[in-house]
Amino acid sequence: MDDFNLQFANHPKLEQLKQFILEHGTYAELKKGEQFSTQDKVNRRGAYIENGMFRYTRADERGNIHIVGYTFSGEFTGSLCTLIQPDRPSLVTIEAVRDTRIYHIPYSKLEEFFAANAETMQLKCTLVEQSYLLMYHRLMDIYCKTPAELYLDLLDRCPDIQAYITLKEIASFLGVTPETISRIRRKLEK
Template identity: 25%
Template sequence: MIYNLILENITKHISLDQEEIHYFTSCLKQKKVSKKEFILKGEQTCKYINFVHSGILRAYYLDKEGKQSTIMFAVTDWWITDMFCFINDQPAMLTIEAVEESIIFQLSKDDLDSLYIKTPKFERFFRIIFQNAYIREQLRTIQNLSLTAEERYNSFINKYPQVVKQVTQKQIASYLGITPEFLSTIRSNKHKINVSFDKIS
């Protein structure tokens, strides 16, 4: 069943009966996106929160000089949107694109509001999702202030090993706030250390 994964995601936090499941799935818009296809572009109205059924998406901020700063990645079983703009019905500050061919489910702000009314327990579910996203970004901000680039890279690959396998070095560097060249140096040094340990073993 195409909805199995998203329903498993939902039922981690709330329980739904068959009528509630039917109403929830009727609100979803399934979309297949090609590699490098945009889900959302900066300045567009942010109409949807997206659940990744398969594939991987990337959200980034594009400055006036054309520099991309990756804000987050979303792999299978994750949610992603431009949160501020989605909640407040504002033009998007972020661009979201598919890193690889992906299948997503989209839930509009209007349908989300209807869910809250018809099935109030969804307020609990999305409160948990939104507060977890806030916690994740707070911890990331603290890491950016307190850890070296190498420590941030090690933390990233330990926390998100599935992401490392699916995105480019340039995209990881953009997420960490360093140049691809500097990331290459970090990875090279890490490889040398690992080789040295192997020789000792």
């Protein structure tokens, strides 16, 4: 699954969507820690990440924060739930891990673009299909790969990720303890 997110974002059919967002979206620079979307609030926009990184987190009923995903330069970000059902709140908070440059666009403008013709409607289908495949692959990886394999996959996707996030965050994302990540790192150094 190396670079699956990048393959998803660079899907040939999605190039037209990327170009539409670059041409009709609004350029913005988000500072490290700034939120693009907030859990349980309706997020009415999506974005193309020109340069940077976002962390997806979800707070559980006890107030514990879980890191459930990342998106990187050259990828799309936003609340798929809201894109599919306009009044549905976001399931996650999307926060800049470092200073990040994006082009964001209201979902209403995207819907107008998608509704223009059969070809652009197919782009929405492709976007949803690719998002589903991304999530399905992630689920399969959680069940079928070792923590070491998951850690290596993360490093393959973003080799410099350790410069931006803590060991505790990596552990949360992979569903293991920080001690497990420390052991994996020590083994890799040998």
